[in-house]
Each structure stands twice: as C-alpha cells, then as structure tokens.
Amino acid sequence: MPLIDRHPVLSFKHGRKVEFTFDGKKMQGFEGEPIAMALHSEGVRIYRETPEMKRPRGFFCAIGKCSSCFMLVDDVPNVRTCVTPLREGMRVCTQRGKGAVLPMEGEQ
Amino acid sequence: MNEKHSEIQEAEILVIGGGAAGLSAAAEAASAGAGVLVLESDLHLGGQLVKQTHKFFGSKDEYAGTRGFLIAGKLLEELSAYPDKVKTMTNTAAMGYYKNDGVVTAMRGEEEYFKLKPKRIVMATGAQERLIAFPNNDLPGVYGAGAVQTLMNVYGVSPGDRVLMVGAGNIGLIVSYQLIQAGVSVVGILEAMPNIGGYWVHAAKIRRLGVPILLRHTIRAALGSETVQGALVESLATGERFQLDCDIICMAVGLTPTAEMLWQAGCAMKYIPELCGHVPVRNKRQRTTHEDFWIAGDAAGIEEASAAMIEGRVAGLDAAASLGYSVDENRFDVFAERLNSLRRGDTAAKIRSGLEKVVAA
Numbered sequence: 001m002p003l004i005d006r007h008p009v010l011s012f013k014h015g016r017k018v019e020f021t022f023d024g025k026k027m028q029g030f031e032g033e034p035i036a037m038a039l040h041s042e043g044v045r046i047y048r049e050t051p052e053m054k055r056p057r058g059f060f061c062a063i064g065k066c067s068s069c070f071m072l073v074d075d076v077p078n079v080r081t082c083v084t085p086l087r088e089g090m091r092v093c094t095q096r097g098k099g100a101v102l103p104m105e106g107e108q
Numbered sequence: 109m110n111e112k113h114s115e116i117q118e119a120e121i122l123v124i125g126g127g128a129a130g131l132s133a134a135a136e137a138a139s140a141g142a143g144v145l146v147l148e149s150d151l152h153l154g155g156q157l158v159k160q161t162h163k164f165f166g167s168k169d170e171y172a173g174t175r176g177f178l179i180a181g182k183l184l185e186e187l188s189a190y191p192d193k194v195k196t197m198t199n200t201a202a203m204g205y206y207k208n209d210g211v212v213t214a215m216r217g218e219e220e221y222f223k224l225k226p227k228r229i230v231m232a233t234g235a236q237e238r239l240i241a242f243p244n245n246d247l248p249g250v251y252g253a254g255a256v257q258t259l260m261n262v263y264g265v266s267p268g269d270r271v272l273m274v275g276a277g278n279i280g281l282i283v284s285y286q287l288i289q290a291g292v293s294v295v296g297i298l299e300a301m302p303n304i305g306g307y308w309v310h311a312a313k314i315r316r317l318g319v320p321i322l323l324r325h326t327i328r329a330a331l332g333s334e335t336v337q338g339a340l341v342e343s344l345a346t347g348e349r350f351q352l353d354c355d356i357i358c359m360a361v362g363l364t365p366t367a368e369m370l371w372q373a374g375c376a377m378k379y380i381p382e383l384c385g386h387v388p389v390r391n392k393r394q395r396t397t398h399e400d401f402w403i404a405g406d407a408a409g410i411e412e413a414s415a416a417m418i419e420g421r422v423a424g425l426d427a428a429a430s431l432g433y434s435v436d437e438n439r440f441d442v443f444a445e446r447l448n449s450l451r452r453g454d455t456a457a458k459i460r461s462g463l464e465k466v467v468a469a
C-alpha cells in the first residue's frame with residue numbers, strides 16, 4: 001500500500017485495519033478513515049462512471065462537495081466516499097450512472 | 109417518518125464550519141456564557157489547519173510561527189474549557205435555511221436528516237477550490253490541492269508518483285513542498301503570470317530542491333484515457349507546446365468563498381474580486397444584513413488563518429452579546445486593532461480594498 005511511512009513533521013496514528021471489498025475484490029483499509037482514502041492507498045483511481053458520457057471519475061475535492069467520488073456502498077448509491085468512514089465488511093462498488101433508490105422496507 | 113428525523117433541535121448559537129474561524133467563534137461565544145453547537149461536515153474539526161505542516165505566518169496572538177495542525181489543537185484545547193456550553197457534531201453538514209421559520213436542515217452521514225432551530229448563526233464554512241477549463245480536466249488524477257493535502261497530511265496516503273502543480277501562489281508552493289516532504293516527486297510548477305504569486309521564502313525552498321517553476325506557462329490538456337498519464341503544457345511567451353510525464357495534476361489556482369446559505373437567508377451579497385467571489389455585506393462586527401447571521405473567515409473573503417480566527421472571535425462575541433450575554437466591550441477594540449495591524453502592509457492592500465466595498469460603517 002502506498003502509505004507514507006516516514007515524514008519529517010507528521011506521525012500518522014491509524015486505527016484498526018479492516019477488510020472490505022471493492023467490486024468484489026478483497027481490500028484492506030483503516031476503520032473510521034474515509035473509504036476514498038482506503039481505495040486510493042490500494043491503488044484504485046476510478047470510482048464511478050458518468051451517466052451520459054460514460055467518463056471515469058475519481059477522487060477530487062476530498063471535502064464532500066464535488067460529487068466526483070460518489071460510489072455504491074452497501075447498495076446505497078451516491079455515497080460521498082471522501083467523507084464516509086470505512087467499516088469492516090463494507091461492499092464498495094464502482095457506480096455506473098445515477099444509481100437507483102432502494103425501495104423502503106415493506107415496499108415492493 | 110422516523111421520530112428522530114422530525115424532532116427539531118434547539119441551539120442558542122449555531123456555528124456552521126469547525127475550522128479556524130468557527131472554532132474561534134465557538135470559544136468566544138462560550139466564554140461569554142452562550143450555548144453553542146458547531147456543525148462540521150468533515151470527520152474531524154480543524155478545517156484547513158489540520159492539513160498544514162508548515163509554520164504559519166500571521167500574528168503572534170493567533171499563534172504565528174506554530175505549525176498549522178498544532179494551531180488546530182490549541183483551539184480545541186481552548187474549547188475543552190467549556191464542556192457544558194459547546195457541543196460539536198462532525199460528519200454533519202448544514203444543508204439549507206428556511207427563511208420563513210428560521211429552520212436549518214442538516215445531514216449526518218449519508219442517511220440521517222434533522223432540523224435545527226438556532227437563535228443565531230455564525231457562518232464559518234471556509235472556501236471551495238477553483239478549477240480551470242482544459243480538455244480532460246475531469247480525468248482521475250486531476251486533484252484539487254486541498255484534496256492532495258487531505259490525502260497525504262491527514263491520512264498518510266501518498267497521492268501518486270509524479271505530480272505536476274498548477275499555480276505558484278502560496279498554496280501551490282506550500283503543497284509542492286509538502287509533497288516532497290511526503291516523498292513524492294514534483295515535476296514542475298506552472299504559473300501563467302510572469303511572476304510568482306506566493307511568498308519568496310516558500311518559492312526559495314522549492315527552487316533549492318530543484319523543482320522548476322515555469323512562469324508564463326499553462327496547462328492545455330490532461331493526457332490519458334482512464335487516468336492521468338501526462339500533461340500538455342504551453343509557453344504563453346512563445347506558444348511552444350510540450351508534454352510532461354506525470355500521474356497527478358494538482359490544481360492550486362485559487363479559492364472562492366462558500367456561504368450558499370446566506371443567499372437562502374436573503375442576505376445582501378456582492379461580487380468582490382479582491383475577496384475572490386461573492387461575499388455578504390456586513391458590519392464591523394461581522395453581522396450580515398440578516399440580523400441572525402454572522403460571517404467569518406474564508407467564507408467572508410479569502411484571506412488567511414490569523415484574520416479568520418479574529419473574525420471568528422468578533423462574530424462569536426457579538427452573537428452572544430445580541431442574545432443579552434454581558435460581554436467586555438473593550439474586546440471588540442482589541443480585536444479590531446489586531447485585524448488592522450494584520451491588514452496594514454502592502455500585501456494586504458487587496459484585502460483592504462475589497463473590505464471597503466462590503467463592510468458597512
């Protein structure tokens with residue numbers, strides 16, 4: 001993982017390492033840190049595909065404002081992965097298009 | 109609808125944004141006795157400060173000479189003196205304001221929505237990065253400078269192998285230096301202007317490390333099909349075009365204030381180029397034309413952290429005073445003098461001229 005291990009000023013206190021999946025592949029990241037950072041450290045650069053032009057999109061603003069890093073997380077579309085904490089066992093998928101809203105409980 | 113979602117939370121003073129300005133506003137309001145709720149959309153408090161490894165310029169009273177991320181720690185320590193006055197919520201973004209009943213809507217995480225009814229609101233939402241237009245600027249690998257900082261300085265993830273920096277203002281220079289600290293190579297810094305916008309101390313550090321600063325050069329395209337594999341660069345002096353090999357293009361072409369909610373509140377807004385965008389008209393105590401709203405920090409105009417902290421204190425104190433808390437009026441004079449001394453020099457001429465247009469007497 002391209003983590004920074006030596007730094008002249010900063011020391012990084014990471015939390016517990018957990019497993020999650022990206023498009024079905026097993027990956028690791030730190031619990032509580034944003035999903036986007038875990039993906040980036042695993043070398044993933046493409047997070048979604050735009051609805052009309054089918055262009056790849058990835059990380060961009062990192063403050064939850066630009067929508068570039070929207071992904072499908074545990075079946076929920078349009079999750080801002082740059083500000084959503086990683087949890088053990090999350091299923092993270094490349095989002096293609098706009099994503100569909102899940103039916104509410106009890107609905108068809 | 110779920111109970112939790114429909115109940116309205118009350119707050120005396122709602123501070124939106126937990127950066128330099130917001131934390132200072134919260135501390136000041138709490139010291140006067142007011143109850144404060146701070147909403148922060150990021151996973152942690154501190155705003156831009158937590159991403160900065162260099163020693164800050166600015167005023168001594170606002171911790172100049174201290175590294176940015178340590179300044180954030182000092183503000184949080186100050187806040188911890190008021191545990192029953194100040195409540196903070198992270199991963200919580202303020203979304204909208206309803207003018208007819210004064211309700212603020214907020215979102216915690218991706219799923220939990222709730223309403224707030226504060227008596228007073230201090231907007232300290234900071235800034236958003238600008239982007240310039242060129243083919244492929246949406247390709248993964250074209251990142252904002254703030255995003256690169258978050259990745260490497262907050263989470264310790266290396267952004268890439270070879271970075272091309274666009275913009276030689278202070279942010280472009282400082283982030284280039286931070287990249288090198290993190291062990292990433294910077295292939296060059298492009299600057300369209302004929303001179304370096306940032307401070308010479310920062311430029312000199314970069315030059316000593318052998319990073320070329322290409323003045324009068326700009327980016328014409330990001331190259332690559334799936335992700336960035338290079339950049340097409342053009343000399344504005346000769347028209348010559350050439351390719352640079354890089355996997356990250358880092359955009360440091362400026363910031364613009366963000367305070368959309370003030371439009372919803374009907375505050376008088378003005379476009380002020382010197383302050384880098386649309387900002388609210390306000391009085392000397394940071395109060396906008398909507399009497400329940402104050403503004404502070406980069407959201408009030410792009411400046412720097414010392415000014416953001418002082419403006420935050422003025423806003424917090426005045427908001428508390430407006431609720432009837434007794435405050436020491438002399439503090440306003442002390443803060444005004446600190447702001448004046450920060451804004452005295454040549455480098456602050458632009459700020460002074462911008463403020464003249466939006467600060468009502």
Ligand SMILES: Cc1cc2nc3c(=O)[nH]c(=O)nc-3n(C[C@H](O)[C@H](O)[C@H](O)COP(=O)(O)OP(=O)(O)OC[C@H]3O[C@@H](n4cnc5c(N)ncnc54)[C@H](O)[C@@H]3O)c2cc1C
Binds near residue numbers: 234413
């Ligand atoms: C590379 C770099 C180097 C710098 N170096 C210096 C220096 O040496 N000296 C100096 O004085 N200044 C420096 N600055 C500038 C300084 O960091 C900023 O001026 C200062 O942080 C502004 O503080 P702020 O509180 O207004 O904004 P921010 O620190 O940006 O804080 C705003 C906060 O609001 C939150 N927010 C935004 N919208 C919402 C919403 N709707 N709901 C909830 N929360 C929200 C954001 O997540 C953020 O945390 C530097 C800046 C950069 C980028």
